[in-house]
Amino acid sequence: DIQMTQFPSTLSASVGDRVTITCRASQTIYSWLAWYQQHAGRAPKVLISKASSLESGVPSRFSGSGSGTEYTLTINSLQPDDFAIYYCQQYSAYPRSFGQGTKVEIK
Amino acid sequence: QVNLKESGPALVKPTETLTVTCTVSGYSLNNTKMGVSWIRQPPGKALEWLAHLFSNDERSYSTSLENRLTISKDTSKSQVILILTNVDPTDTATYFCARSRGGGLFDPWGQGTLVTVSS
Numbered sequence: 345d346i347q348m349t350q351f352p353s354t355l356s357a358s359v360g361d362r363v364t365i366t367c368r369a370s371q372t373i374y375s376w377l378a379w380y381q382q383h384a385g386r387a388p389k390v391l392i393s394k395a396s397s398l399e400s401g402v403p404s405r406f407s408g409s410g411s412g413t414e415y416t417l418t419i420n421s422l423q424p425d426d427f428a429i430y431y432c433q434q435y436s437a438y439p440r441s442f443g444q445g446t447k448v449e450i451k
Numbered sequence: 452q453v454n455l456k457e458s459g460p461a462l463v464k465p466t467e468t469l470t471v472t473c474t475v476s477g478y479s480l481n482n483t484k485m486g487v488s489w490i491r492q493p494p495g496k497a498l499e500w501l502a503h504l505f506s507n508d509e510r511s512y513s514t515s516l517e518n519r520l521t522i523s524k525d526t527s528k529s530q531v532i533l534i535l536t537n538v539d540p541t542d543t544a545t546y547f548c549a550r551s552r553g554g555g556l557f558d559p560w561g562q563g564t565l566v567t568v569s570s
Contacts, residue, residue, distance in 0.1 A: 345514050376554060378556035378557070380557075387549075387560035387561065387562055387563055388498065388560060389558075389560075390556055390557065390558045393553050393556050394553070394554075399558075431497070431498055433556065433557070435551075435554055435555025436555075438503065438511040439500060439512070439513050439514055440500040440555065441500060442490075442497060442498040442499070442500060444497045445497045445498070
């Protein structure tokens with residue numbers, strides 16, 4: 345099974361900051377990685393697919409990069425609605441797996 | 452537009468069997484591109500993928516739970532059903548269903564249904 349390690353677990357930032365979240369896979373996942381945003385009490389929403397493709401309707405301040413086993417999600421100029429929990433998910437192989445999540449909180 | 456909605460019991464007793472249902476609208480479960488996964492999230496914890504039903508009826512399960520899980524579908528009702536046997540309090544979670552697209556990412560998701568395991 346592919347294990348996804350995501351860090352940091354918590355990130356404190358201010359509106360306007362640039363933040364980066366990292367996700368590391370236990371083996372190569374060939375960029376088959378998605379990033380999700382989850383607000384409290386809501387279902388996750390996909391932001392990025394195939395490691396770096398911005399999903400339709402997602403603001404351009406979100407970007408993804410990486411290859412092989414290491415991937416990052418960057419949020420430029422953090423906005424109030426961006427304070428949420430972010431998850432990575434690999435879809436290179438079954439069973440599918442998620443990272444442990446990164447909570448982006450207001451500093 | 453694809454829509455998914457979960458339903459199930461709010462409370463289940465330890466050792467009992469949990470059955471949750473995902474009702475899909477806007478897309479046929481017979482469609483070759485229509486695969487559905489179940490994912491759960493214990494309160495305050497991370498997402499955990501549980502099972503996937505492919506359009507050709509093949510299945511894939513979480514390694515740690517595969518001996519307790521069964522996923523199936525009722526095409527006439529446009530439903531995907533997840534059964535989890537012998538539950539205990541650690542199975543307390545919000546259970547989500549989601550369509551798999553683009554090779555395996557999940558979109559859209561249902562709203563989730565909270566199931567509590569307690570005596």
